[in-house]
Amino acid sequence: MIKCVLFDLDGTLIQTTEIILDAFRVTFKKFFPELTLTDETYTNMLGQTLFTTFGYYADSKEKVDEMVAFYRLYSNDLIEQGLQAYPGAEETLRYLKKKKIKVGIVTSKMRHVATHHLELTHLIEWIDGIIGYEDVTEHKPSPEPIQKALALLQAKEEETIYVGDHENDIIAAQKAGISTCAVTYSHRLREMLSYRPDYVIDELKHMKDVI
Numbered sequence: 001m002i003k004c005v006l007f008d009l010d011g012t013l014i015q016t017t018e019i020i021l022d023a024f025r026v027t028f029k030k031f032f033p034e035l036t037l038t039d040e041t042y043t044n045m046l047g048q049t050l051f052t053t054f055g056y057y058a059d060s061k062e063k064v065d066e067m068v069a070f071y072r073l074y075s076n077d078l079i080e081q082g083l084q085a086y087p088g089a090e091e092t093l094r095y096l097k098k099k100k101i102k103v104g105i106v107t108s109k110m111r112h113v114a115t116h117h118l119e120l121t122h123l124i125e126w127i128d129g130i131i132g133y134e135d136v137t138e139h140k141p142s143p144e145p146i147q148k149a150l151a152l153l154q155a156k157e158e159e160t161i162y163v164g165d166h167e168n169d170i171i172a173a174q175k176a177g178i179s180t181c182a183v184t185y186s187h188r189l190r191e192m193l194s195y196r197p198d199y200v201i202d203e204l205k206h207m208k209d210v211i
Contacts, residue, residue, distance in 0.1 A: 002179070002211050004155035005096055006146065008164035009107040009114055011046065012183055013204070014121050015084045016075075017165075020046065021187075023075035024053075031067055032057060043187045047166030049108045049139050085121040086185070088205035093126035095208055104149045105130040106162065106172075108139050129153050140168040143175035150176070161198070161210065167191040181210060 011017040024042050028035055035057075045053045054067040096103050103126055107114045111132030118124040129152045131145050138144045146162060149155075162173035165186035173180045174195065181199040182192040193200070199210050 001159060002101065002161050003159040004102040004104065004150075004153055004161075005207065005211070006104045006106050006149050006160060006162045006173075006178075008162070008166065008169050009105050009109060009117065011165035011186060012163055012169075013085060013089050013105075013123060014117055015086055016079065016117070017046065017187060019075055019078045019083075022078070023071050026074055027054075027067055027071045028057075030070065031063070046188060047108070047140065047168040049133060052139070079117065079120070083117060083120045085123055086204055088203050089121070090123060090126070092204040092207050093123060095205075096211070097126050099211065101211065102128050102153045102155055104128055104153050104155075105132075106140075106145045106149050107131070108133055108145075110134060140166075141171035141175070143172050143177075146172050146176035146178060150178075163201075163204075163207065165192075167195055170195040170197050181207070 007013050010020060021042050024045055028037060050068045050071060051064055054064045058064045058067060093103055105114060105127055109132055111130050111134060114130055114132050118127060131149045135148055136144045157177040161179040161181055162169060163181040165183050166188045170180045170182060170192050180197040181201060182197040184200060184202045186192060
């Protein structure tokens with residue numbers, strides 16, 4: 001019986017994927033205009049921290065920091081213009097809370113940024129806890145973020161499921177010993193399915209069937 005549902009944030013609950021990909025393209029065009037990256041290369045960047053992503057290309061910590069700052073400024077402008085939750089997100093979270101199920105967020109974003117984005121999309125009132133970038137030393141696909149969320153919400157592994165849009169979500173949850181659920185509107189569906197998630201849903205409201 002599921003008593004706790006953990007969600008990834010970007011690309012799972014809120015519609016930031018296209019914003020993120022656009023911000024990646026603009027950032028690389030500015031800092032590495034000579035590079036030509038494929039769409040697959042950009043989607044491979046999803047699910048990692050910004051410092052990890054830019055660290056593959058930059059030759060110094062200072063340049064990584066500069067890229068991160070530029071990326072955040074550009075993407076934040078787009079987000080403030082009209083960030084939206086995925087269809088059925090609020091309905092699903094409200095349903096889970098009505099069923100007395102704990103709801104947590106596990107994200108690679110800074111916690112205050114994740115909180116702000118949940119406020120913008122009117123989802124924050126349904127969230128019991130958030131594990132963000134600064135809360136862990138190892139990020140997904142490490143199980144540490146999931147384990148921290150379990151501890152924060154006092155949830156048991158066998159009663160918890162993680163919903164995500166990236167293979168790192170599935171890997172991290174499996175390593176942590178909890179159930180997994182993939183969303184089919186992901187840019188990384190093929191990669192996620194290769195790790196055999198326990199459930200696959202087309203829409204967030206289908207979580208009602210999983211629970």
